[in-house]
Amino acid sequence: MTVTNHPADYPVPGSDKSQPEGAQCLGACNPEEKIEVVVMLRRQNEGEFKQLMQKINEGAADAAPISRDEFGKRFGASQADVTRIEAFAKAHGLDVVRADASSRSVVLSGTIAQFSTAFSVKLERFEHHAIGEYRGRSGPVNVPSDMKDMVTAVLGLDSRPQARPHFRFRPPIKPARGGTSTSYTPLDLARLYNFPAGDGSGQCVGIIELGGGYKQSDLSAYFSKLGVGKPDVVSVGVDQANNAPSGNPNGPDGEVTLDIEIVGAIVPGARIAVYFTTNSDAGFVDAVNRAIHDDANKPSVVSISWGGPESNWTAQSQNAFNDVLQSAAVMGVTVCVASGDSGSSDGVADNADHVDFPASSPYVLACGGTHLSASANGIGSEVVWNDGDQGGAGGGGVSAVFALPVWQKGLSVTRTEGGKAALAKRGVPDVAGDASPLTGYDVLIGGTETVVGGTSAVAPLWAALIARINAAAGKPAGFINPKLYLAKTAGHDITQGNNGSFEASAGWDACTGLGSPDGAKVAAALK
Template identity: 30%
Template sequence: MKKFAALAALGVLATACSHGGAALPPAGPAGLAPGSSGAPSTMGARTLRPKSITAPAGWAATATGALALANASDLGQLDRGKTVEVTLALQMRNADAVKSAIASGQRMSRDAFVAQYAPSSSQVSAAVGYLQSQGFSNVQAAPNNMLVTASAGAATVEKAFNTSLHAFSVNGKSYFSNTQPAYVPTSLGGNVVAVLGLTNFPGLQVHPTTRPISGAQPSVFDGNGNPQTTACTKNVNTTTGTPVCPRFYDPAAFSIAYDVAGTPPATNTQLAIFTEGDVGTAISDFRSNETNFGMPYVGINVLHVGTPSADTSGNTEWTLDMTYSSGMAYNLSQIDLYNAPSLSFTDLVRAINRWASDDIAPVMNASVGGCEVFPYESGDMLAGDMVLVEAAAQGQTLFASTGDTGAYCGAAGVPPNGGVGGAPLIEWPAASPYAVAVGGTDLFSNVDGTYLGEDAWQSGGGGLSQFEYSPYWESPAQPVGTTPAGLTFRGAPDIAYDAGIETGALLWQGGTEYITGGTSLASPMAAGVYARMQSAHGNALGFAAPLLYRVFGNSTPQQIAGPPETELIGPFHDILQGTNGLYTALPKYDYTTGLGSIDVARLSAALH
């Protein structure tokens, strides 16, 4: 019932979909699920696969439940000829073994993963054969065998998966969604675990907040829009009398504050970014930021995952992601834009799968997210987590923003960028145990730009998942008593960087300079920093999350800095002040800033 209360709070109607097929509980060091007494770990946030659905005779249940859109006008059955692109997620093999490999820090190639853990060629053939027999066209299996995509008319899709598709109107815009769960023939049961693409509702949100620089506060920038180097006083450190400087930052200023310069540039590392729509203007604005901030030119490769769309609504986001991931990494070998046609969860899963299957860029940024309940119900969470398991096994790391609605879910009817309301849930993909969730802070620096202290950003996403288990590397760090007895659920964020608009980043768009903030700023900074460390270590560091928690656990608190009060624990700035509306910053790990922000030079040295 907890899940349905969350659904109701978010204005989502879930019908006949009390399934348990969702995320992958991460294995412990010995390959066992957290809290297990010796039984093999299973796949699914609650169970191996949906068990509370009684499938009709001849059919098998999948993780794709019904997701009728609340607060929407149901226009009835979808046009029979409407083309719908579906993606079948196939069950990976030997899941416990690959999770144990991740837990032990092993890395493998894409070919090795496919040979041992990806769905087999016979699984792919069975799925492809069924789709073809039902009249689907453009049937294509991903090179890593994880997904099979195909197209057909709505009537064909309904018949093939024993479901129902309806048209909806939401705020004057048209969408479709399945109003019944999706099933597969019993011959495919245990093979096809989710049917994706049965809704085209854009469940993902982009997070950046922007303001014109003129009239913005604090006004501590020079005539060129760069941070002042002279005294700036909003508060004063009562211990030392040092001015506390809330200032705007460019990539060079962030590099000083977070001690980046001591780590060599990321000249040997490619970095991937999830984007959507027509990114031409975003790339042009990125070039302006390179020039205005004195950054080196970095080549960009746009990889379309699906049919390109003309949407430009996310251009601020993509410009921000390119500028601050590249600015922190400095001199990347290349930026790869994995460009989706929409902001649906399914298109995100397909883009992440392409990145994992390509196995070229060890770091990816996704400054998008949506309330975790949506991908749980649609099956995108299960499919996406399996893909992220592959990426982690190959030594790749996805950095994902936790959102800008504090401890509450960003969903329809919940205002972005600091809105409070809805259910206390977290956003996916940041909720995935196999991603690094990046939250937000307010960053304060000394007059010379060096680090002074941080507090938790009031709108930074963070809290406990209702649908994902905590990975073994995170669960020991979580505050005692914050999860149900005998269970550990995924907490977010893992780390945090500057996100506050009053201590935000400078960004050029269309020839005009703006101030921007949000976890959309924090996440690409974290991705750029890790790309820089990867390059310094020969791209051999692997999946970042276990490394971060290991270093934190092996570090000793050193001294309190600030204000705001911040304790240095090894390379981490443990943030001790602030709240995100429900959770408060505390010593060590907390649900506002995770382990804290990172002193890059110290962490890079600790990883030797």
């Protein structure tokens, strides 16, 4: 293919980036440093895809999931677009690491100097007190004019950490308001939440991890103590990352191990594919994309316990990620995402309300948190998880980015100050489950038995429930939001408590969504 190498002077929409307040420039990057960048391409048959998405959102009976193979043929990138990117790369001395038309992604490798020229960007080193040192850029990413319609995102030029894990160890403090602390195994919760019987045989649950790793010795000891079969856990490396335990259970290792132990305890017959990637927008988006297009492991459910405030994302990163999540819905992959552990502010110190992304995407099941009191006889009480400033609270609220989904029309939010108002944009979360560290999960991390909470635990809990339902039905439930909202409940309506700005109420609310699960009722709603 002969290519005229136009200058890269057309800004990719939504790619503008600036540095967070307090960031200091340390100077230029080493021009010879090698990095990888992910280029996302437009979809073929966009009009047809939008019509299909509309049907899926409306819960239409004829909106059956399509296979990964068929998806790639109908809605992947065109070979002409892939070939054009490959030619562009060659012209700038960049190597093509991977070009996949089905997932519409091309991974390029080269030096800082080569990428700076190719995309007309200035890359510098920055330091921030809360983030550490990272590679950053200001302004937009640029492409040649003959590529402006085909490139939807260029990710990875910036290495700033994009997300945080949403788990919390039980603090060494006395429970507030005279309460008591307790803990549950995942099997206890599956029983209390009335999960249908089964071990998930024939299913694969994908778990996305942005760092850290697991030790086989932890998993073996944990599942042995619970008396469940040892699940088949496979590690999948994405973009030069792999299963790399740091040895620090307080870091990402805690998240990775928690996720695997919850899923593995509830569906030991399922395969668990853990996708390890780098903590950047490029790594995060690419890992989810790789998981939903994984022809070898074929996950029917994906669990994500990482995220960051919507305001921390560029429009191009958010759009690229949301695009991938729409693809998951079309292929019948359910994506469960933790809604965050910092209440209605999502940890942003500007006295405003924020929701976490990707939980705020309209194409995921956003999982909020509760404080659960139960006994051998069943659930005694369940309220919104809010352990105060130090203890954490379930994330929830109203998106500043995404429009109101058709299945949330007619709902309202109740503010702790200001009363009831109509829900105007995407409301978060959709569902909830036990998340308070004071009523947390018994796990084994780094050889030590401990109790962990956070909405990080709720995403794999729901993912395991969906895997059991899929195994029993012999087919994937797929994008479940329209059916759950039609049923108007997840099983247990939570009507007490708040997460800061939002109050629980009868029906859906911006603290616990449709409530915590009654597995049998969820299964019935998804039939």
